[in-house]
Amino acid sequence: MINFPNAKINIGLNITERRPDGYHNLETVFYPIWIKDALEIIEAGELTFEASGIGIPGRVEDNLCVKGYHLIKKDYDLPPVSIHLHKNIPIGAGLGGGSADAAFFIKLLDEQFGLNLTIEQMEGYARQLGADCAFFIQNKPVYAHEKGDVFKPVQLDLSDYKIVLVMPPAHVSTGEAYRGVRPKRSKASLQELVQLPVAEWRRHIKNDFEESIFKNHPVIRGVKASLYEAGALYASMSGSGASVFGIFEETPDLGMLEKDNQVYHLTQLSPPGEGFKVYK
Numbered sequence: 001m002i003n004f005p006n007a008k009i010n011i012g013l014n015i016t017e018r019r020p021d022g023y024h025n026l027e028t029v030f031y032p033i034w035i036k037d038a039l040e041i042i043e044a045g046e047l048t049f050e051a052s053g054i055g056i057p058g059r060v061e062d063n064l065c066v067k068g069y070h071l072i073k074k075d076y077d078l079p080p081v082s083i084h085l086h087k088n089i090p091i092g093a094g095l096g097g098g099s100a101d102a103a104f105f106i107k108l109l110d111e112q113f114g115l116n117l118t119i120e121q122m123e124g125y126a127r128q129l130g131a132d133c134a135f136f137i138q139n140k141p142v143y144a145h146e147k148g149d150v151f152k153p154v155q156l157d158l159s160d161y162k163i164v165l166v167m168p169p170a171h172v173s174t175g176e177a178y179r180g181v182r183p184k185r186s187k188a189s190l191q192e193l194v195q196l197p198v199a200e201w202r203r204h205i206k207n208d209f210e211e212s213i214f215k216n217h218p219v220i221r222g223v224k225a226s227l228y229e230a231g232a233l234y235a236s237m238s239g240s241g242a243s244v245f246g247i248f249e250e251t252p253d254l255g256m257l258e259k260d261n262q263v264y265h266l267t268q269l270s271p272p273g274e275g276f277k278v279y280k
C-alpha cells in the first residue's frame with residue numbers, strides 16, 4: 001500500500017511564551033502544499049526500511065516512520081513490514097517533511113491492517129512523534145496554537161495563487177531557531193489576520209524566527225527580498241527555515257532568484273493536480 005505525504009508551509013509564526021517543559025507556545029497557520037514524498041509498506045518477514053531520493057540524515061532507527069511503527073506496535077499486534085520512502089521534500093526546510101512521513105505512515109498502517117483508529121487516536125500517536133506531526137493526519141489548513149499541536153480549522157484557499165518555494169543553501173536546526181527567539185505575546189490574533197486579503201499580509205503577518213535566523217544566514221533574507229522584487233504579494237520563511245515561499249498572483253519571472261550567481265533550489269508549485277517542476 002502506498003501514499004504520498006505532502007509538505008506544509010507556515011503562514012505567520014508567533015512564539016508567545018516558553019513552557020515549563022522546555023517547549024514554546026506558539027500560534028501559526030499550517031497550510032498543506034503539493035510537494036510530496038512517496039511512502040510504501042508491504043507486509044514482510046522482518047521490519048526493514050529503505051529510502052531513495054534526497055538523502056535523509058540520521059540513523060534508520062531514528063527515522064520517524066520507524067519510530068511510528070514501534071509506537072503503534074506497542075498497542076496493536078502488527079506484523080513486520082518493509083517500508084520504502086522516496087524522499088522528495090527538502091530536509092530541514094521548515095516544510096515538516098519528516099512529520100508528514102510519520103503521520104502518513106500511521107494512516108498507512110491503519111488502512112493496511114484495518115486498525116480502525118479514529119482521527120483523534122491517530123493525532124494522539126502523531127503528537128508523540130513531533131509537534132507539527134498531528135497536523136498531517138487531517139492535512140487541512142488550520143490555526144495551530146499551544147505547542148503547535150492543537151488545531152482550529154481556518155477557511156483559507158490559496159489555489160488561485162502561484163506559490164513559489166525556494167530552498168536557499170543554508171541549514172537551520174529547529175533547536176537553533178527556538179534558541180534565537182525571545183517569546184512575546186502577539187497583539188492581534190493570527191486566526192483573524194489570515195482572513196485579510198493576501199496582499200495585506202505583508203504588513204500584518206510575520207514569522208518570529210526570521211529576525212535571528214536572517215542575522216546568522218543572510219542568504220535566506222536575500223531570497224525573501226528577491227521574491228518580493230519578483231512581485232510576490234506575500235513572502236516568508238516557512239517554520240524554522242531554511243525554505244522561503246512567495247505567494248504570487250501570476251507566475252513570476254524566476255530569473256530574479258538567480259542573481260549574484262547564487263543557485264537556489266526552487267520549486268514552483270501549482271494548484272493540485274498540475275504537478276510541479278524542480279529547478280537547480
Ligand SMILES: C[C@@](CO)(OP(=O)(O)O)[C@H](O)COP(=O)(O)OP(=O)(O)OC[C@H]1O[C@@H](n2ccc(N)nc2=O)[C@H](O)[C@@H]1O
Nearest residue numbers: 023024094095096130131132133147148174178239240241
Ligand atoms: C518550527 C516548527 C513550526 O511549524 O516547524 P518546522 O520548522 O520544524 O517544520 C515546529 O514548531 C517544529 O515542530 P517539530 O519539528 O515537530 O518539533 P519537535 O520535533 O517536536 O521539536 C524539536 C525541538 O524544537 C523545540 N520546540 C518545538 C516545538 C515547540 N512548540 N516548542 C519548541 O521549543 C524543542 O527544542 C524541541 O526539542
Ligand SMILES: Nc1ncnc2c1ncn2[C@@H]1O[C@H](COP(=O)(O)OP(=O)(O)O)[C@@H](O)[C@H]1O
Nearest residue numbers: 057058063064091092093094095096097098101
Ligand atoms: N522521514 C524523515 N524525513 C526527513 N527527515 C527525517 C525523517 N525522519 C527523521 N528525520 C530527521 O528529522 C530532521 C528534520 O526533518 P524535516 O522534517 O525535514 O525538517 P523540518 O522540521 O525543518 O521540516 C532531519 O534532519 C532528520 O534527521
